[in-house]
Amino acid sequence: MKNRLKALSALALAAPLTGCVAEKEQNPNIILFLIDDMGWLDTSVPFGEEVYPFNMRHDTPNLSALAEKGAIMSSAYVCPVSTPTRTSIMSGMNAAHTRITNYTSVDRDWNPDATDTPEAQEKDVINRTEWNINGITPTKVEGLERCVHVTPFPQILKDNGYYTIHVGKGHWAPNGTPAANPYNMGFCVNVAGQVAGKPRSYYAEENYGNTQDKWNYFSVQNMAEYYGTSTHLTEALTLEAMKTLDYPIDNGIPFFLNFCHHAVHTPIHRDPRFFQKYVDRGMDEGQARFASMCEGVDKSLGDLIAYLEKKGVMDNTAIIFMSDNGGNSENLSKGGVRHTQNSPLREGKASCYEAGIRIPMVVYWKGKVAAGTRLNTPVVAEDLYPTILEMAGIEEYQTVQEIDGQSIVRLLTKGSAAVREAMDKGRITNQEEAYDFQIDQSISGIDPEREVLAHFPHQWKPYQLHDIDYMSSLRKGDWKIVYRHREQTLELYNIAEDITERNDLSLSNPEKLQEMAAALTAKLEGYDALLPTFRSTGERVPMPVELATKTNK
Amino acid sequence: MKNRLKALSALALAAPLTGCVAEKEQNPNIILFLIDDMGWLDTSVPFGEEVYPFNMRHDTPNLSALAEKGAIMSSAYVCPVSTPTRTSIMSGMNAAHTRITNYTSVDRDWNPDATDTPEAQEKDVINRTEWNINGITPTKVEGLERCVHVTPFPQILKDNGYYTIHVGKGHWAPNGTPAANPYNMGFCVNVAGQVAGKPRSYYAEENYGNTQDKWNYFSVQNMAEYYGTSTHLTEALTLEAMKTLDYPIDNGIPFFLNFCHHAVHTPIHRDPRFFQKYVDRGMDEGQARFASMCEGVDKSLGDLIAYLEKKGVMDNTAIIFMSDNGGNSENLSKGGVRHTQNSPLREGKASCYEAGIRIPMVVYWKGKVAAGTRLNTPVVAEDLYPTILEMAGIEEYQTVQEIDGQSIVRLLTKGSAAVREAMDKGRITNQEEAYDFQIDQSISGIDPEREVLAHFPHQWKPYQLHDIDYMSSLRKGDWKIVYRHREQTLELYNIAEDITERNDLSLSNPEKLQEMAAALTAKLEGYDALLPTFRSTGERVPMPVELATKTNK
DSSP states (O other): OHHHHHHHHHHHHHHSOOOOOHHHHHHHHEEEESSOOOOOOSSSOSSSSSOOOGGGOOOHHHHHHHHHHEEEEEEOOOOOOHHHHHHHHHHHOHHHHHHHOOOOOSSTOOOOOOOOOOHHHHOOOOOOOOOOOOOSSSSTTTTTOOOEEOOHHHHHHHHHHOOOEEEOOOOOTTTTGGSSSSGTTOOOOEEESSSSSSSSSSSSGGGGGOOOSSSSSGGGOGGGGGTOOOOOOHHHHHHHHHHHHHHHHHHOOOOEEEEEETTTSSOOOTTTHHHHHHHHTTOOOOHHHHHHHHOOOOOOOOHHHHHHHTTOOOGGGEEEESSSOOOOOOOGGGOTTOOTTTTTTTTTTTOSSHHHBOEEEEEOTTTTOOOOEEEEEEEEGGGGGHHHHHHHHTTOOOOSSSOOOOOOOOEEEEEEHHHHHHTTHHHHHHHHHHHHOOOOOOHHHOOOOOOEEEEEEEEEESSOOOOTTEEEEEEEEEEEEEETTTTTEEEEETTTTTTTTOOOTTTTOOOHHHHHHHHHHHHHTTTOOOOEEEEEOBOOOHHHHHHHHHHHH | OOHHHHHHHHHTTTTSSSOOHHHHHHHHHEEEEESSOOOSSSSSSOOOSSSGGGGGOOOOOHHHHHHHSSSSEEEEEOOSSSSHHHHHHOOOHHHHTTTSSSSOSSSSSOOOOOOOOOOHHHHOOOOOOOTTOOESSSSSSSTOSSOOEOOOOHHHHTTTTTTTEEEEEOOOTTTTTGGSSGGGTTEEEEEEEOOOOOOOOSSSSGGGGGGSOGGGSSSOOOGGGGGTTTHHHHHHHHHHHHHHHHHHHHTTEEEEEEEEEOOOOOSSOOTTTTHHEEEETOOOHHHHHHHHHHHHHHHHHHHHHHHHHHHHHHHGEEEEEEEESOOOOSGGGOHHHHHHHOSSSOOOHHHHHHHHBBBEEEEEEESOOOTTTEESOEEEEGGGGHHHHEEEEEEEHHHHHHOOOOOOOIIIIIIIHHHHHHHHTTTOHHHHHHHOOOHHHHHHEEEEEETTEEEEOOOOOOOOOOTTTTEEEEEEETTEEETTTTEEEEEEEEEETTTTSSSSSSOOHHHHHHHOOOOOOOOHHHHHHOOETTTTTTOOOOOHHHHHHHOOO
């Protein structure tokens, strides 16, 4: 009740146009600004130790400006593909724990896992896992299997008086299940929420896919106003998001906006506002299209911030900007050189190498997050659940699921203050020092050496991608172990010294390999994670520790 | 400001679970429960002088129960087709005044008016009018022509703190215009709002039309949760409407729900909950399908009322039940005998005879509307605009358009009280007396002899329908004049004595004909209404008064 009353007391004092700042400070507005398939190197903001050449490809001035007012999260990790990250955010559970480790199909009970070409399948020794292909569900439904029953955090926000809004991509579960409908996930308002992992078209000239010649499931709904105009989907979603905010803002009701852009996912459709500029820079067609989509979502961020400032609520609105997985390095229409598009990070989307799971993340929260700071403590997708609820001032809540994530509120507040102090005292004088600066757990509440698990026991495409399919990895401090299920091989990297993951230390440092293999094994066993099985025996592939011991003999 | 504060003061006191009854009484919740194509005779509630046989076709127990708690509006009139009624409700303007007199197409700038077969067109002396085929728009858009700029009343409710929700059919304007999006019409929440005049399918087994083989514009959006189940669209919309009400009710925020069912419009798709029952009564397939759809929307009303009672807000929620035009008497798949399906009323949808424009209407408003009463004063679609705003306690508001409707709040309150008194004093002892009882204007504020205009200068189908196309009519007290544009003929009926409109008195009572022709002419001229023109000369057809004078010579 306590929190509910607190939220509603904001309503109580909202009538005067002056608003009620004191109350509002207790219940900040919160925006999760989630981009699809945007890589660690796809923005102007340097999340790494230095400004890499790829940071200069796309102009994202609004994100850069936001980073100056907030904190850069340099070690933010999510899952290799969309759905696992989104269901981890909604559930607070690790993907290995939900057993939702690949993207969900539009069709219920359908496993989208790819298998090799018939020829290759002869050699294919691996069986697909029995993962939860029906995603998450907010309510138990008779006959609905292979899904996880969870209490989505927006429901808790709503129950505490928050005005909860979903805009854009959902992708939490297939059609024909409760999670296909944002109104079942704790949202008061839904605009264009759908199960599809991508839009059929970003072009209003094509009615965002609402035509009779192709499959509708990927057509974007609730956008009829723009049909036949030249409004790119990114801009249309932004305009719609702002419309839904008028009511809570005008009435002093604290809101949570789950703003999920379809961009910069395929199809790579040019944003007409920025395309020509990148062509003029000499980019090939595909690169220019992709670049224009990246600047398009940055423009969306800028337009939303301008709206919040005009409404006078920017000072009481927290913004979390992030991507749902790493940049896609396998898509031809994106242009450039495949498998190098996230350089210096290795590979990309669907891989457990850094480029697949490390994402751009910036957090703005005026008066709470020290401006212009960089926080290097690892953050994972499931942390958002307890974090957002704590930001909202909600201390007690019940959930049907066990939460794996940790609130990073202390990291954001006390942690950023510590970094600011180090900067003021001259202990941080340049980007490299900022990148290396670690915040003690006694300050942030989070172990800077916490273990970060990535688990993708799947084949992504209908052809083998050596550095992408069937992998697990664990990062702990400077070290990272990578397990390839298909080959049953282990690799060991020192991320601090070798962010490219090219220098495999598994043979030269067997002790560390064994230590990391044991840690990865413990993590997988702790979550009761699924691993693929051998076609021949039906037995699951060995745990990393078994292999490490072997390798060590 | 005054009204805004009043609405918000309801929020202010809402925090305690006890709510704030005193405040709530100032800001009642309001539900407009709008059915599509439901005829005057399609319910168990007798809106006429007696219980006609067709009142016994369909079981609508929930509407009957609501009528016992509220008032039956026996003389409620709307437009012959969907869009004009819906745009009159949203604008407060008469259809002849908005010049939106036919239904709008899904395509912008497209005129859906039918023309005759090529052969018949040789004889076709009439040209289509330049009516506003792009419907209404809440904002002026450069290049958007043939539309009317209006301030929709939901915007005024929202600006005054009301939580405004749209569910179901919109049909205010085509795709590619602002009114295609309920978020532009003053709604905080939209579920499945679209421009199409009908759904492609009512069946979840067909994903409500979201398949790849046919045109998407008629597919119902935001319903993915139910795909592949057996949930009829009527039930799905009801479940979604209730979900959207949790937030305002739980937080003591007054709401307006614009609940627009697609049923009972074509396609005539059986509601599995009631179909067999009507087959067992001996109805043919089409009649049973239609009957099951009618009982389906009644069930929706009952489910919604049960929800409101469970939530404890039924006593503070006003419900207006009505249809958007008369029953369709031209549809084969509906079964029965065409052109007699609204008997004893003449014809049906798209006609200016009673069956096309006279609709079932019941108003429930506890403590305001005397229970179990019948109000015979004519009510028209454009009355809803000022009525709903007055019910909400909003006294001052600006609109860009001129409002033609009158608030019927006094009729509903003082008028129903007068009827109740007459019943208690034994001046009304049976249905016939109740039907004849007139409420003095000094009590209700509305002239019981007010003029009711219907204007349909269009051809509805690609073949001529003698009693349907190209008509205007005016009712004044017991009298009604009908003008057929194509033939340039006038008919005169005494509705009180001849509700079937079969006994034309134009020749036997030329004085009344001339009087009514003058009144109809004045009304059309007053609204600057469009009339068709002759192909030969391009001149508009004569005004009724000119014809009456001729007839009279």
